Amino acid sequence: MKIMHDIITKRDLTVPAGFDDFLPGEAIVLQRITDVIRRHYELAGYAPMITPLVERPDVLFAKTQGEVTQQAYGLRLLNPSPEARDDSKDLAIRFDHTVPLTRAVVSNRHALFFPFRRYAIGPVMRGERPKDGRHREFIQADIDVIGDEELSLVHDAEMPAIVTGIFKELAFGDFTIRINNRKVLSGILAAYGFDTPNTSKQALDIVDAMDKVGAQRTISALERISSLSGSAARELIELIRTDGSIDDLLRLLRVKSYGDDVNEGLDELEQVINASCRLGVPSEILKFDPSLARGLAYYTGTIYEARLDAYPDLGSIAGGGRYENLAGSLSDHCFPGVGISIGVTRLVKRLIRREIVQAKVTTVAPVLVTLSEGTSDPTVAAPIAAKLRAAGIATELYLENRPLRRQMQYADKRGFSVVVTTENLARGLLRVRDFTTGEHIEITADKLVETVRAML
Amino acid sequence: MKIMHDIITKRDLTVPAGFDDFLPGEAIVLQRITDVIRRHYELAGYAPMITPLVERPDVLFAKTQGEVTQQAYGLRLLNPSPEARDDSKDLAIRFDHTVPLTRAVVSNRHALFFPFRRYAIGPVMRGERPKDGRHREFIQADIDVIGDEELSLVHDAEMPAIVTGIFKELAFGDFTIRINNRKVLSGILAAYGFDTPNTSKQALDIVDAMDKVGAQRTISALERISSLSGSAARELIELIRTDGSIDDLLRLLRVKSYGDDVNEGLDELEQVINASCRLGVPSEILKFDPSLARGLAYYTGTIYEARLDAYPDLGSIAGGGRYENLAGSLSDHCFPGVGISIGVTRLVKRLIRREIVQAKVTTVAPVLVTLSEGTSDPTVAAPIAAKLRAAGIATELYLENRPLRRQMQYADKRGFSVVVTTENLARGLLRVRDFTTGEHIEITADKLVETVRAML
Numbered sequence: 068m069k070i071m072h073d074i075i076t077k078r079d080l081t082v083p084a085g086f087d088d089f090l091p092g093e094a095i096v097l098q099r100i101t102d103v104i105r106r107h108y109e110l111a112g113y114a115p116m117i118t119p120l121v122e123r124p125d126v127l128f129a130k131t132q133g134e135v136t137q138q139a140y141g142l143r144l145l146n147p148s149p150e151a152r153d154d155s156k157d158l159a160i161r162f163d164h165t166v167p168l169t170r171a172v173v174s175n176r177h178a179l180f181f182p183f184r185r186y187a188i189g190p191v192m193r194g195e196r197p198k199d200g201r202h203r204e205f206i207q208a209d210i211d212v213i214g215d216e217e218l219s220l221v222h223d224a225e226m227p228a229i230v231t232g233i234f235k236e237l238a239f240g241d242f243t244i245r246i247n248n249r250k251v252l253s254g255i256l257a258a259y260g261f262d263t264p265n266t267s268k269q270a271l272d273i274v275d276a277m278d279k280v281g282a283q284r285t286i287s288a289l290e291r292i293s294s295l296s297g298s299a300a301r302e303l304i305e306l307i308r309t310d311g312s313i314d315d316l317l318r319l320l321r322v323k324s325y326g327d328d329v330n331e332g333l334d335e336l337e338q339v340i341n342a343s344c345r346l347g348v349p350s351e352i353l354k355f356d357p358s359l360a361r362g363l364a365y366y367t368g369t370i371y372e373a374r375l376d377a378y379p380d381l382g383s384i385a386g387g388g389r390y391e392n393l394a395g396s397l398s399d400h401c402f403p404g405v406g407i408s409i410g411v412t413r414l415v416k417r418l419i420r421r422e423i424v425q426a427k428v429t430t431v432a433p434v435l436v437t438l439s440e441g442t443s444d445p446t447v448a449a450p451i452a453a454k455l456r457a458a459g460i461a462t463e464l465y466l467e468n469r470p471l472r473r474q475m476q477y478a479d480k481r482g483f484s485v486v487v488t489t490e491n492l493a494r495g496l497l498r499v500r501d502f503t504t505g506e507h508i509e510i511t512a513d514k515l516v517e518t519v520r521a522m523l
Numbered sequence: 524m525k526i527m528h529d530i531i532t533k534r535d536l537t538v539p540a541g542f543d544d545f546l547p548g549e550a551i552v553l554q555r556i557t558d559v560i561r562r563h564y565e566l567a568g569y570a571p572m573i574t575p576l577v578e579r580p581d582v583l584f585a586k587t588q589g590e591v592t593q594q595a596y597g598l599r600l601l602n603p604s605p606e607a608r609d610d611s612k613d614l615a616i617r618f619d620h621t622v623p624l625t626r627a628v629v630s631n632r633h634a635l636f637f638p639f640r641r642y643a644i645g646p647v648m649r650g651e652r653p654k655d656g657r658h659r660e661f662i663q664a665d666i667d668v669i670g671d672e673e674l675s676l677v678h679d680a681e682m683p684a685i686v687t688g689i690f691k692e693l694a695f696g697d698f699t700i701r702i703n704n705r706k707v708l709s710g711i712l713a714a715y716g717f718d719t720p721n722t723s724k725q726a727l728d729i730v731d732a733m734d735k736v737g738a739q740r741t742i743s744a745l746e747r748i749s750s751l752s753g754s755a756a757r758e759l760i761e762l763i764r765t766d767g768s769i770d771d772l773l774r775l776l777r778v779k780s781y782g783d784d785v786n787e788g789l790d791e792l793e794q795v796i797n798a799s800c801r802l803g804v805p806s807e808i809l810k811f812d813p814s815l816a817r818g819l820a821y822y823t824g825t826i827y828e829a830r831l832d833a834y835p836d837l838g839s840i841a842g843g844g845r846y847e848n849l850a851g852s853l854s855d856h857c858f859p860g861v862g863i864s865i866g867v868t869r870l871v872k873r874l875i876r877r878e879i880v881q882a883k884v885t886t887v888a889p890v891l892v893t894l895s896e897g898t899s900d901p902t903v904a905a906p907i908a909a910k911l912r913a914a915g916i917a918t919e920l921y922l923e924n925r926p927l928r929r930q931m932q933y934a935d936k937r938g939f940s941v942v943v944t945t946e947n948l949a950r951g952l953l954r955v956r957d958f959t960t961g962e963h964i965e966i967t968a969d970k971l972v973e974t975v976r977a978m979l
Contacts, residue, residue, distance in 0.1 A: 078581050078853065080630040083614055086575035088627055090634065091641060094571040110912045112888040112919025115550040119542035119660050120576070120646060124601055125534050137604040144650050145580055145597040145615055155650065158539055159601055171544055174536040178546065180885065180937055182923065185547060190576060194600050194611065204575045219922040221901050228909070345905040347913065397534065429636065432568040445677050449801040453684070456566045457803065463568025466675040467638065481636055 085195060085203030087412065092426035097206075097415045100237060101188060104208045104409055107232040108186040111225055113210045116185040118167035120192075124159040126170050130365075130395040135162055138193040160192045164209040164408070165393075172213055173398045181215035182222065188411070202412050211406030213393055218403040220335060223369040223389055224342030226407045230373050230385045231348050233409075239423055241376040242384065244352055246340065247359035249366050249388070250332030251320065252307065255357065258325045259303045260293055268364065274307070275360035282308065307358035313340055316355050332368070339369050367391040371407065381417050385409045428482030432461035433523055435483040437474045439490050448489045451497065451515065455487075458516045460523070478502065485522045487515070541651060541659030543868060548882035553662075553871045556693060557644060560664045560865055563688040564642040567681055569666045572641040574623035576648075580615040582626050586821075586851040591618055594649040616648045620665040620864070621849075628669055629854045637671035638678065644867070658868050667862030669849055674859040676791060679825040679845055680798030682863045686829050686841045687804050689865075695879055697832040698840065700808055702796065703815035705822050705844070706788030707776065708763065711813065714781045715759045716749055724820065730763070731816035738764065763814035769796055772811050788824070795825050823847040827863065837873050841865045884938030888917035889979055891939040893930045895946050904945045907953065907971065911943075914972045916979070934958065941978045943971070 082088050089097050121142065128136055142158040144151065161167050164187040172183060188208040195201040210229065212222045227244045234242045252274070253267055261270035269292050277285040282304050289300045309316060317333055324330075336355065343353055361370040368389035375381055387407030394402045418424045436452045438445060445466055452464040463483070465474050471488065478486045479502065488498045497515060500507035501522045510518050538544050545553050577598065584592055598614040600607065617623050620643040628639060644664040651657040666685070668678045683700045690698045708730070709723055717726035725748050733741040738760050745756045765772060773789055780786075792811065799809060817826040824845035831837055843863030850858045874880045892908045894901060901922055908920040919939070921930050927944065934942045935958065944954045953971060956963035957978045966974050 078585060079579060080582060080626050080853065082575060083577060083579060084610075086577050088575070088631075089571075089573035090627070090631060091570040091572050094573045097573060098571050109887045110915070110917045112886065112891075112917060114547040114885060114887045115545075115554050116547050117545035117550045117553060119538060119544070120648075121539060121542050121660060123535060123539060126536060129534060136602050137600070137607065139601045140598045140611065140614075141601040142596045142616070142648075142650075143599050144593070145595045146592050147650075148593040151593065151650075151652070153650075154540075155596065158596075160598070170536055171546070175544075175546060180933065184919070192576075192598075194598075194603075194607075194609075196607070204577060214923075217923070219901055221905065221920075221922045224902070224905075225920070232912070342902040342905060345902045345909070347906075347909040397536065429570060430568065431565045431570045435568075445675055446680070446798045446801045449677065449680075449798060450803075453801070453803040456688070459566070461566045461568060463640070464677070464681070466677045467670075467673070477636065 083203075085197035085201060087202065087204070087416065089415075091429040093415065093419055095428060095431060096419060096424055096426050097411065100415060101206070101208065101411055103236050104233055104411070105186065105188060107229050107236070108208075108210050110232065111184075111210075111229050113184045113186040113212075116168070116171060116187060117189070118161075118171055118187070120160055120190070121158045122161055122167060122170060123157055126397070127159045127161070127166055129397050130166065130169070135193065138162060138195060140192050140194055162193050163191050164189075164207055165211070165406075168209075168211055168213070169393050169395070169397055172402060173394050173400075176215075176398075176400070181213065182218055183213045184210070186210045200416075202416075205410060205412035208409040208411050209406060211393075211404050213402050213404040216401050216403075218405065220338050220369075221342045223335075223339045223405050224346055224348075226369075226371060226387060226405060227343045227348045227353055228346035230371070230407060231352055234373065234375075234384070239375055239418065240378075242352065242373055243354050243376055244348075244371055244373045244385075245354050245356040245359045246336065247356055247361075247370050248332035248336045248368055249361075249370055250328045250368065251336065251357055252360060254325045254329030254332060255303070255307060255320075257328070259299065260295055266292065271360050272362065274358055275362045277304075277358060304358075309357070313350075313353070313355045316357065320357065335368060361386060361388055363388075365390045365395075369405065375423075378421065378423065381414075381421065383410075384414055430463060430481045430483055432463045433484040434460055434462040434487065434519055435465060435474075435478045435481075435485075436462055436487045437465045437471060437478075437489065438468065439488075439492070440471050441468070447492060448487075451487060451489060451492075451512070454512075454515060455519060458520075460516070460519055485519055487519070539659075541653035541657060543658065543660070543872065545871075547885040549871065549875060551884060551887060552875060552880055552882050553867065556871060557662070557664065557867055559692050560689055560867070561642065561644060563685050563692070564664075564666050566688065567640075567666075567685050569640045569642040569668075572624070572627060572643060573645070574617075574627055574643070576616055576646065577614045578617055578623060578626060579613055582853070583615045583617070583622055585853050586622065586625070591649065594618060594651060596648050596650055618649050619647050620645075620663055621667070621862075624665075624667055624669070625849050625851070625853055625858075628858060629850050629856075632671075632854075632856070637669065638674055639669045640666070642666045656872075658872075661866060661868035664865040664867050665862060667849075667860050669858050669860040672857050672859075674861065676794050676825075677798045679791075679795040679861050680802055680804075682825075682827060682843060682861060683799045683804045683809055684802035686827070686863060687808055690829065690831075690840070695831055695874065696834075698808065698829055699810050699832055700804075700827055700829045700841075701810050701812040701815045702792065703812055703826050704788035704792045704824055705817075705826055706784045706824065707792065707813055708816060710781045710785030710788060711759070711763060711776075713784070715755065716751055722748065727816050728818065730814055731818045733760075733814060760814075765813070769806075769809070769811045772813065776813065791824060817842060817844055819844075821846045821851075825861065831879075834877065834879065837870075837877070839866075840870055886919060886937045886939055888919045889940040890916055890918040890943065890975055891921060891930075891934045891937075891941070892918055892943045893921045893927060893934075893945065894924065895944075895948070896927050897924070903948060904943075907943060907945060907948075907968070910968075910971060911975060914976075916972070916975060941975050943975070 366388035370388035389405040455462040822844035826844035845861040911918040
């Protein structure tokens with residue numbers, strides 16, 4: 068028996084806290100999910116734009132404040148050569164896809180076509196304290212459509228349609244897209260006295276946390292930051308948590324006459340929901356939720372959040388909204404936009420941990436071509452693999468000299484669907500085994516591609 | 524006329540030197556090339572493994588020295604909150620995919636199956652001086668197969684087969700994969716007196732630069748670092764630059780009897796080339812070049828480099844080789860491997876600059892559905908787009924109220940293939956225009972999908 072001496076250095080070979088490896092089983096799941104997301108983004112006419120991980124700190128902080136600023140990473144040369152001019156102080160790592168989008172849109176305005184639709188799928192970094200399994204590097208899959216001074220509300224309706232397409236195809240079970248409009252929630256909060264920018268933001272954040280802390284603590288928190296009585300706070304929470312059909316809720320809130328902002332929000336919401344229907348979103352998926360807040364300060368209109376019905380504790384699987392100006396202080400030109408974002412890293416890790424998806428198959432190739440036991444020529448099966456690959460069938464070629472039994476165990480453990488063995492190749496025969504049914508047949512080489520294809 | 528005030532702040536909105544934006548036209552090209560690469564990696568049975576951009580500096584520098592160490596970036600929090608424990612000194616950015624592979628293989632050895640095949644497609648960073656258009660962040664697309672103590676030479680033959688598949692499909696024109704074996708070149712250099720680790724490395728680097736500086740300066744450089752006479756140096760260079768068929772060169776070098784190492788290298792080379800043929804690599808693509816050095820110190824056997832025949836100045840489009848131990852000082856277990864790498868960012872930027880590929884189409888969706896002029900309902904065409912998307916046909920829905928003429932100009936500039944107009948939708952008719960031929964036909968809505976599909 069071979070004794071394996073391992074790691075002879077004292078080096079720590081774990082991944083730093085907050086960072087994640089995706090070994091092949093998990094990476095295949097992540098790729099599949101990312102591919103589906105990308106396909107639906109492209110189906111709706113969104114094109115890729117790829118910006119670097121690096122932005123100037125000056126740009127990164129132009130619009131942001133608060134926690135995310137404290138989480139932003141910059142670069143530094145670890146061992147600069149003595150003669151190097153280290154300009155890495157001007158290099159920071161993006162913490163979302165929105166700032167790079169803003170910078171690219173403002174600086175390439177005359178080269179882009181508006182409304183500008185783009186997707187961005189890639190990593191961003193935040194220096195979170197790595198408690199609660201928070202990720203410091205995570206893949207975000209975003210789409211945004213940016214108008215030049217104006218942007219039709221129908222764009223807002225494309226977002227639920229795209230989310231619906233993605234999660235129908237991914238088939239993790241039923242899901243609901245909650246939809247609201249910031250003008251509605253802010254307007255109702257204003258009617259209850261949260262009418263300054265400061266108290267409005269505070270109240271929004273408190274309502275945003277209601278999913279986590281429950282109604283009672285939300286009511287107490289609202290009381291604490293205002294002169295609101297307990298019963299008024301309770302009335303407010305009960306109102307925004309009213310359950311009902313979209314039409315009933317629209318009617319209820321219109322009757323209450325909360326003022327122009329709320330009515331404008333309700334009109335927008337109605338238009339967006341109607342347009343979503345015409346884009347094929349089934350009515351049972353879309354739910355008007357007046358309590359939906361979405362934390363980010365910059366949303367100004369439609370907001371969305373999707374969850375899996377059977378796993379509400381998984382949290383948001385997609386979210387986004389409308390903002391009245393992407394550029395903020397970077398331009399005095401106005402770029403209204405609407406977008407959604409899917410946190411792929413977080414989603415995939417949770418789906419696997421909860422066993423909603425399996426990460427056991429470690430091969431992307433469905434077919435394994437084995438090596439004949441004790442053969443002197445390890446290339447004997449190479450043309451078999453080449454033929455399958457040329458037909459577009461991903462195929463691994465087993466090349467180590469091992470008993471066939473062990474090669475079969477290997478095929479089973481890695482999750483191959485079909486195994487081609489070459490014991491009788493000298494007589495022009497191949498054995499093709501369907502690993503799903505356990506059946507196998509012997510064929511001549513000219514039948515290879517069609518036989519394998521029929522098993523996949 | 525609208526006067527546009529731009530950038531009201533003084534912020535620098537350019538991308539930092541050495542970093543690159545890929546606006547949609549370029550990003551679509553990059554995506555297409557990356558998709559083809561990935562498809563061929565998967566066809567050969569390589570699975571994804573995704574590691575973070577971040578590694579511990581201690582791990583990053585375990586095997587490396589020299590220039591790349593001075594180029595390594597670390598992270599730092601830009602504005603840490605006063606109470607934050609800033610542990611970012613333990614976080615560095617990968618400068619290649621090989622170090623993360625090593626760390627992941629050594630630390631997950633018991634969870635992986637060997638030979639372990641994985642691909643990694645993603646960004647890496649190096650703090651290069653950003654002259655000569657060098658990239659500081661660039662996407663590398665790597666495959667490696669790692670054995671546990673042993674690894675069949677046929678794996679070396681899979682690499683040229685995969686490279687051939689990729690560049691045949693990409694169709695940038697004819698290409699050549701030069702192949703050599705480090706034992707051959709090192710053995711010949713040793714026979715000419717470069718036989719210490721130090722002089723051998725120096726001589727390899729000098730030969731490696733021959734493509735750029737030419738034969739004469741290579742000869743002078745070899746003379747300078749040794750006691751070699753000018754005529755002996757010239758003889759050496761002429762020998763390794765000998766042109767000829769693979770068989771002729773193998774015979775020539777065997778006859779010269781340079782010793783066991785060279786003969787072992789020649790035997791390996793012959794096996795790898797024969798196996799490549801059996802895997803379908805056409806003989807005109809593979810060329811034995813005894814002068815091929817590949818800079819990296821860690822190659823120990825087969826080495827490859829591919830170039831486009833018509834654009835040799837584009838440099839290497841794919842390269843790689845065999846290494847006798849991936850793990851080095853991180854484990855006393857031996858992990859032999861072989862791999863190739865494609866520098867996607869560099870390749871794409873050069874292909875576009877040289878106009879070998881066009882980056883003019885800015886839509887991934889082939890179909891545009893226009894909005895009827897002056898319609899009061901902007902959602903009228905939504906079900907048309909939804910129908911095409913449900914059939915898997917990527918479709919952009921034009922939603923801004925513009926004259927049809929302007930919508931057509933937009934379709935033309937962005938590169939749509941088919942435009943569906945909805946002027947006569949009230950009468951149940953759609954007009955489908957093929958933008959390639961200029962022809963258009965009027966159809967009923969039930970013929971939409973088949974009509975559009977026939978034009979794509």
